[in-house]
Every structure is written in structure tokens, then in C-alpha cells.
Amino acid sequence: xxxxxxxxxxxxxxxxxxxxxxxxxxxxxxxxxxxxxxxxxxxxxxxxxxxxxxxxxxxxxxxxxxxxxxxxxxxxxxxxxxxxxxxxxxxxxxxxxxxxxxxxxxxxxxxxxxxxxxxxxxxxxxxxxxxxxxxxxxxxxxxxxxxxxxxxxxxxxxxxxxxxxxxxxxxxxxxxxxxxxxxxxxxxxxxxxxxxxxxxxxxxxxxxxxxxxxxxxxxxxxxxxxxxxxxxxxxxxxxxxxxxxxxxxxxxxxxxxxxxxxxxxxxxxxxxxxxxxxxxxxxxxxxxxxxxxxxxxxxxxxxxxxxxxxxxxxxxxxxxxxxxxxxxxxxxxxxxxxxxxxxxxxxxxxxxxxxxxxxxxxxxxxxxxxxxxxxxxxxxxxxxxxxxxxxxxxxxxxxxxxxxxxxxxxxxxxxxxxxxxxxxxxxxxxxxxxxxxxxxxxxxxxxxxxxxxxxxxxxxxxxxxxxxxxxxxxxxxxxxxxxxxxxxxxxxxxxxxxxxxxxxxxxxxxxxxxxxxxxxxxxxxxxxxxxxxxxxxxxxxxxxxxxxxxxxxxxxxxxxxxxxxxxxxxxxxxxxxxxxxx
Numbered sequence: 001x002x003x004x005x006x007x008x009x010x011x012x013x014x015x016x017x018x019x020x021x022x023x024x025x026x027x028x029x030x031x032x033x034x035x036x037x038x039x040x041x042x043x044x045x046x047x048x049x050x051x052x053x054x055x056x057x058x059x060x061x062x063x064x065x066x067x068x069x070x071x072x073x074x075x076x077x078x079x080x081x082x083x084x085x086x087x088x089x090x091x092x093x094x095x096x097x098x099x100x101x102x103x104x105x106x107x108x109x110x111x112x113x114x115x116x117x118x119x120x121x122x123x124x125x126x127x128x129x130x131x132x133x134x135x136x137x138x139x140x141x142x143x144x145x146x147x148x149x150x151x152x153x154x155x156x157x158x159x160x161x162x163x164x165x166x167x168x169x170x171x172x173x174x175x176x177x178x179x180x181x182x183x184x185x186x187x188x189x190x191x192x193x194x195x196x197x198x199x200x201x202x203x204x205x206x207x208x209x210x211x212x213x214x215x216x217x218x219x220x221x222x223x224x225x226x227x228x229x230x231x232x233x234x235x236x237x238x239x240x241x242x243x244x245x246x247x248x249x250x251x252x253x254x255x256x257x258x259x260x261x262x263x264x265x266x267x268x269x270x271x272x273x274x275x276x277x278x279x280x281x282x283x284x285x286x287x288x289x290x291x292x293x294x295x296x297x298x299x300x301x302x303x304x305x306x307x308x309x310x311x312x313x314x315x316x317x318x319x320x321x322x323x324x325x326x327x328x329x330x331x332x333x334x335x336x337x338x339x340x341x342x343x344x345x346x347x348x349x350x351x352x353x354x355x356x357x358x359x360x361x362x363x364x365x366x367x368x369x370x371x372x373x374x375x376x377x378x379x380x381x382x383x384x385x386x387x388x389x390x391x392x393x394x395x396x397x398x399x400x401x402x403x404x405x406x407x408x409x410x411x412x413x414x415x416x417x418x419x420x421x422x423x424x425x426x427x428x429x430x431x432x433x434x435x436x437x438x439x440x441x442x443x444x445x446x447x448x449x450x451x452x453x454x455x456x457x458x459x460x461x462x463x464x465x466x467x468x469x470x471x472x473x474x475x476x477x478x479x480x481x482x483x484x485x486x487x488x489x490x491x492x493x494x495x496x497x498x499x500x501x502x503x504x505x506x507x508x509x510x511x512x513x514x515x516x517x518x519x520x521x522x523x524x525x526x527x528x529x530x531x532x533x534x535x536x537x538x539x540x541x542x543x544x545x546x547x548x549x550x551x552x553x554x555x556x557x558x559x560x561x562x563x564x565x566x567x568x569x570x571x572x573x574x575x576x577x578x579x580x581x582x
Contacts, residue, residue: 044068046075093135093203124211125178125224131207132182140195141185142170147193148184152469155391156234157331158290159227160283177224183208183231190533198533208232209242216250221258221271226251226287233294234471238535244473245302248294251287252308260288262313282324285317286331293338297474300341300402301481303418305351310339329383330392337395340374344402353415359407359434359441368444371403390462391470397455398478401485404448407441408432408488419477421484422542423549431492433499442503449489449504452482453514459540460517464524472535479540483518486511487546494557511550518543 041052042062055066065072132141149161149169159180162172173181185194186204194201208228215225233247257267259276267275280288292314299306318335321328347367349355357364375396379387386392405417413430434441459467459479470476490511492500518540525537532538 040075040077042072043075044070044072090199093200128178128182128207128211129174132178132185132204135200135204136185136194136196138170141174141181144185144189144194145170145173145181148188151465152188152235155330155466155469156334156471156474157327158230158234158286158293160223160281160286177227179208179211179224180227180231183228187232187237188235190529198531205232205237212247212250215254221254221274223258223276223284223287226254226258226260226291229254230287230290230294234290234473236472236535237533238538245298248291248298248473251291252295255288255291260284260291260313260317261311262316264312280317280320282320282328285320286328288313288317289321289331289335293335294473296338296342296345297478299351300345301419301473301477303351303353303415306342310342329386330389333378333382333386333389333392334395336378337392337399340371340378341399341402344371344399348402348406350402350405350414350417356409356411356414357406359409359444360438364406365440368403371399375399390458390466391475394455394458394475394478397451397458398482400451401448401455401482404444404451405485407444407448408485408492419481420542421477421480421546423545426484426487426491426549428491428495428553431488431495431498433492433497435499437499437502445489445500445503448485449509452486453510455479455482456514456517460521464521464528467521467525467536468529468534470536472539476536476539479518480542480546483511483514483543483546486514487550490550491553496560506554515543515547515550519547 040046042065044065045052045062050064053063055061055063058066058072061072064070136144145161146169153159153161160177161169162176170181182204186201186208191198191201196204209232212225212229212232215221229247229251232242233244233251236242236244236247255261256265257271257275259267260280266272276284292308292310295306295308298304318332321332325332344367345351347363348357378396382392408417408431410430410432413427413432416425416427416430418425456479467475486509489500490506490509492498493504493509494501494506522537522541522543525534525540526532529537532541
């Protein structure tokens, strides 16, 4: 633009020579030269929808802008104006989010009486609602909450949705649990369900993380903050860089400070005077059991020992929901299975890599027997409408698998049974190879393989949309855990020097079939989630890594077997005829 201005200035001070023909230059041509090569009106004239006449006195400006001392800028094209308006709106939203976050960090530490009985601090709650309303209109919030209640909460009911009826649920959530409401819209639903773009939903996620993080540093605690942490942990998204395991631990710590753990779990000194006292409400009981379930599944998945053990407060919460079973049946069954798996992990020392339990030991036999009896009792007492529930069936199979997992343990390979379930953790040089194949070992290996295949069959039968609604923390990692165990068995029955090959062959194990089923599941997930904004899609899709590894492993084993067979044949030929003749 500066070079153009210099050019125009030069032409004004050194006008072009008149043609030799004697004809004068056209005034219109000189005017266009003074204006420069401007083919659009300026911003001011465009806004007023008036003619933009170039100025002869000020090069590059129009007459009106010179007269009104206004900066004369060529109007942007339509698509440029739309983009500028969009960016300005986003900057305003982000500035509002930043201002509200700073205000929330100051007020988050206040535990008022309203907070102690389950509601958010009214000041911070109002700020959160103002932030939400600036991004998502109220009707879209209500529709999204309905989707959550019908499709997500119905499958994993770990939080309270307020005290209102279904028609007034959005108003109840806004009044009692505004932070939880934002967490639901940010994490538990897709941007399509919330009717916003992906970038706006990411802003919502960041806001929840900022508020929860501020609460952690200021020792704030409320039922609303606990629930928001649980939602973010159970439905964490790939696009959001947050550790779901830490969020579960934070929810438990806040629950203890808030008073959900009762007198047997004292609060920290800063939270003591604002903690909840008295019996829990059903919503509080649901959140406390949900935090327990999340911590147990996270502990088993990562193989980390968990200090959050079942206690009197959990008994009280469980009994309260049993007395009010309407809407709580599924959570009670999930809690029973989580408690069973926690007991099993403790008895078998699954989360202690330094303790080895022999498959033939009495404690392992007793644990397997207890699991079978407990699962049979659970199945007998299931309400009819939960008897065919895919998720409960899958979780029960995980209990069977865990009870038989020691058949693959050695004194040094237990650390390889935790997530992530990738090829580097298969342990091809450290597999179970007992000298004696006892009936207990044979039954355990066959039971393990059968349960893994059954669990993958259950996953293949679950509707794809339902898979996307299930919590990643407790579901997707278990799916890949099942496949990883089958791969470990494949090594144990085929590697040189194995002894489990006496129990089954690679063909009988049929790990390829399980891989193909999960590939089909993943293809269906990608069709519904093409941006892979759900961890279930990504983690189940990771089965392809194990398949690549298995192809390479099998080619090595086949070469090894071919070499052995050729050597055995040559040796046999030599023994038949030492002189080279038959």
C-alpha cells in the first residue's frame, strides 16, 4: 500500500505529459489516478450505502472521508467481513471466559451453607450460568440434557440430575448443579447433541477444568464440584488434555472433605467447618458410590493400589439407594461388581507386582470359587429388565477373567498386565510355562480364553451408538485388555519352550477371530464418530497395533517350526539309513 501511495504521489506532483496530438487528458481518468486503483467503496461509504467519490486533494481517500476527517479504508469483501465478525465474537467469548475464570478462582474457596447441602455457591453458580448462556441458548441446553438423561445417564447413572421432574430438569440443574450441567454439555455429549461447534465445546471443557482446578488449589468442596469432576473423568475427550485418573482421585478427595465419607473419613482441617453433616441425600449417595466405582476400575486398569476402600459410608450410601430402588437399580449392580473385582484384586494381589500367587495355591482356588458363587448370586437376583443388559454382562465377564488371570502370571511379568495394552507390554520373553499342567491350570486357561471371547462377543452385539455413550474409564480399556490377554495366551501356547501348547493350539485359541470382530466394531464406531472425538473409538481402534505385532510374531514362529520340522526329518532319515540307502 505504501508503494502504491508513493506511486500516486509521484504522479500527482509530476503529471504525465499531454499527448502530442493536442487532445487533453480525460478528467475522469485523472480522478481514477488520484484515487488509486480502488474498485470498491470505502468502509464508511459502504456502511452508509452512498456513492464513494475519490478525493482530488488527498490521494487514496474519498471526498466524504476527507471532509469528515475519517480514516478511509477500502471495504472488505463479504466473506472477509463475515470471518472478521466471527473472529471478533470468538475473542469476546474467550475474554468473557478468562474474566469469569479469574473471578471463579477467587470465589471458589468459599464453602457457604448452600454449598454444604449440595448446591453451588450462588455467586460462582451465577457466573457459570452467565458464561454458559453466552455460548449455548437455554432451549439447546434443555434438549442436550434430555439426550444425556435418556442415552448416557440411563447407561451410567453416577450423578444426580436435580430434584425437578423431567419437564423442569433443566431449571433444577441450573439451580442446584450449574457446574455439573456445563460438564455434561462439555464432556458427556457430542457437539452435535449440544448444537455448538467443536471449538465452542472445547471452550466449555476448559472452563470446567479451570473451575475444578481452582477448587483444588483453594480447598473448595461442593456436591456440584464432585459431580462435575466425575462427569469429566468418566467421559474425558481426546481433544482435551486431562488425566481422567487424577479427576477420579480429586472427586474422592473432595467427597471426603465435603463429608460424604462420614465420621470414619475426617475432612482436612481447612474444610472441616464447612463439611456436610447428617445423612446423605440420594444424590449424594449416588455420587459417592460413583466415585468408588471409578476408583476401583481405574486401580485395576492401571494396576495401582488404591487406598479408597469400602467402608461404613459406602454401606450407608448403598443401603439408602436400595431403599429407594427407582432409578438406582443399574448403579447398585455396577457397584456390586466393582466391589467384587476390588475384593478379587486384593486377594490375588493383582495391583502388587512384587507378590506372586501360584495358580494352584489355596488362595487362588478360593478366590475363583468365590467369584463363581457371587456371580451366580448376582445373576439370580437381577431384576428382569437388567437380565439382558450388555454392560452388566460385560462387567461380570471381567470378574471371571480377573479371577483366572494368574494362570498367565510369572514372578516377574505382572507389571505388563496394566494399561496401556500395547505390543511393547505383551512380554514375549516372559510368559507362563509351568513344568506341570495340573487340572486347575488347564481349567483356568480354558476359562480365561472362553471369557475373553465371550466379552468381545458382547461388545460386538452392543449397538454402536450405545458404545459411544459408555464411559471410557471403565469400558474401552477393558475391551483392549481382553484382546491383549488373548495375545498373551497365543504367545504362551506357541513360543519356543512353551508348556501351554499341551492345553490348546493356536488354531483353537483363534485370536484372529476376536481381532476381526473388534475391527468391525471399530469401523462402525468411526462411521458414527469420524473425527474420533470419543476415546472408545480410538482405544478400540488400537487393536490394529496388536494385529500388526501378531502378524510379525506368527511369521517368526512359523519359520522356527519349519526349521524344527526339517531338522527332525533329516535326523529321522539319518537314523533310518546311516549309509544313505533305504
